[in-house]
Amino acid sequence: MGLVYDVAIIGGGVIGGSIAFQLAKRGKKVIVLEKGRLAEQASGAAAGMLAAQGELEKETGPLFKLAVQSRAMFPHLAEELRELSGIDISLINRGMLKIATSQEQVHELKEVMTCQLQAGQEAEWLTGEQVRAREPGLSEVILGAMYIPNDGQVLAPELSLAFLKSAAVLGAELREYTEVKSLLVERGEVKGVVTHGETIRSEQVVVATGAWSGSWLGQGNEPATVYPVKGECLSVLTTRPLLRTTVFSHGCYLVPKRGGRLVIGATMKEHTYDRKVSIEGISTLMERAKRLLPAIAEAEFEKAWAGTRPQTRDGLPILGEHPEWKGVYLAAGHYRNGILLSPVTGVVIADLMEGKDVGGIKPFQAARGLTV
Numbered sequence: 001m002g003l004v005y006d007v008a009i010i011g012g013g014v015i016g017g018s019i020a021f022q023l024a025k026r027g028k029k030v031i032v033l034e035k036g037r038l039a040e041q042a043s044g045a046a047a048g049m050l051a052a053q054g055e056l057e058k059e060t061g062p063l064f065k066l067a068v069q070s071r072a073m074f075p076h077l078a079e080e081l082r083e084l085s086g087i088d089i090s091l092i093n094r095g096m097l098k099i100a101t102s103q104e105q106v107h108e109l110k111e112v113m114t115c116q117l118q119a120g121q122e123a124e125w126l127t128g129e130q131v132r133a134r135e136p137g138l139s140e141v142i143l144g145a146m147y148i149p150n151d152g153q154v155l156a157p158e159l160s161l162a163f164l165k166s167a168a169v170l171g172a173e174l175r176e177y178t179e180v181k182s183l184l185v186e187r188g189e190v191k192g193v194v195t196h197g198e199t200i201r202s203e204q205v206v207v208a209t210g211a212w213s214g215s216w217l218g219q220g221n222e223p224a225t226v227y228p229v230k231g232e233c234l235s236v237l238t239t240r241p242l243l244r245t246t247v248f249s250h251g252c253y254l255v256p257k258r259g260g261r262l263v264i265g266a267t268m269k270e271h272t273y274d275r276k277v278s279i280e281g282i283s284t285l286m287e288r289a290k291r292l293l294p295a296i297a298e299a300e301f302e303k304a305w306a307g308t309r310p311q312t313r314d315g316l317p318i319l320g321e322h323p324e325w326k327g328v329y330l331a332a333g334h335y336r337n338g339i340l341l342s343p344v345t346g347v348v349i350a351d352l353m354e355g356k357d358v359g360g361i362k363p364f365q366a367a368r369g370l371t372v
């Protein structure tokens, strides 16, 4: 019999990486199995916003709490990952402007802000003039904005690779081009995984397969529970900084990165795994970006790409033990916020796998995933 691992993790994205990192830190013998290349799917496509308040604006429930908790983990994590992996995830804490371009949006955003202040979060209302005083490149179409000082950003591909490399430094094995075909389950208990031509034995298994997680959830419930949502993005290069703060609006966000790069995102198309970049998608984003930040018209086009977000039917990620197979843990369905939620997901899953009590996790449990 070959090597026996404590844990086999299926999926080498930011979620598999974060879990591998946490488990390796706890002395577990871990193997990560990735069907393609590491961090090349959603985790490599993400804009890297840590938009707990900006993206989850309709929430003050369990997902919001989890997101805020995860956001707070980044400063320490960035240092830890840099020390172990040598990778700088470029954590930037210049906040986010969630902008309004109609009176209706002004009204909606002010309501969101009141809720978030009541939930103990920081936010400040800025008029259009105050927005432009802060960011002179922004146009007159902006009527006001909720400024969120604590929604930062990172480089998403770097974060994913930093988790994985740090896990490897701590002893984890990373295997690319290794697709897991099935789980090895004996009398309801997992014993490992089966790849193309190999059985890898492990005490426990984590399914962190992003938008491809539907088929692991249980017979008869697969396709609808986790489904793909395509997103296209582009980046441009500027010789002078056009923006310091991330700008988030309906249908378009602008994320300033180091080196004069601006990421513009993102389209939304449900139920497709296609990753082709369409002229329609990119031209729509460009038009929206120019309306908000006119000087972007002079920027140099760098590249465009697409990724596949893992969405669930009820919009909550699935975190917990598989309802049928003992020893299998599911960590999927992080939709638009997997980068933000990756640190807390790693800790929560590692704690559950060690049999620890994890408070507030019930709404995310896998059994709920089977019944929605």
Ligand code: FAD
Pocket: 010, 011, 012, 013, 014, 015, 016, 033, 034, 035, 036, 037, 038, 039, 040, 041, 042, 043, 044, 045, 046, 047, 048, 049, 050, 051, 178, 179, 180, 181, 208, 209, 210, 211, 212, 230, 231, 232, 233, 265, 266, 306, 307, 308, 309, 310, 331, 332, 333, 334, 335, 336, 337, 338, 339, 340, 341
């Ligand atoms: P993935 O990164 O897709 O990783 C899953 C991996 O599993 C893949 O590499 C896949 O090849 C592998 N796999 C699947 N099946 C198997 C198998 N059978 N065997 C072996 N391997 C397998 N989130 C944020 O927080 N902030 C953002 O600003 C942000 N922006 C985004 C912008 C875009 C355009 C997109 C598309 C997403 C964005 N997201 C953002 C969301 C975020 O990218 C995802 O939620 C997150 O990357 C999901 O991570 P994951 O590891 O679950 O999935």
Ligand code: GLY
Pocket: 047, 049, 055, 231, 265, 266, 309, 335, 336, 337
């Ligand atoms: N969170 C940004 C996106 O998914 O496009």
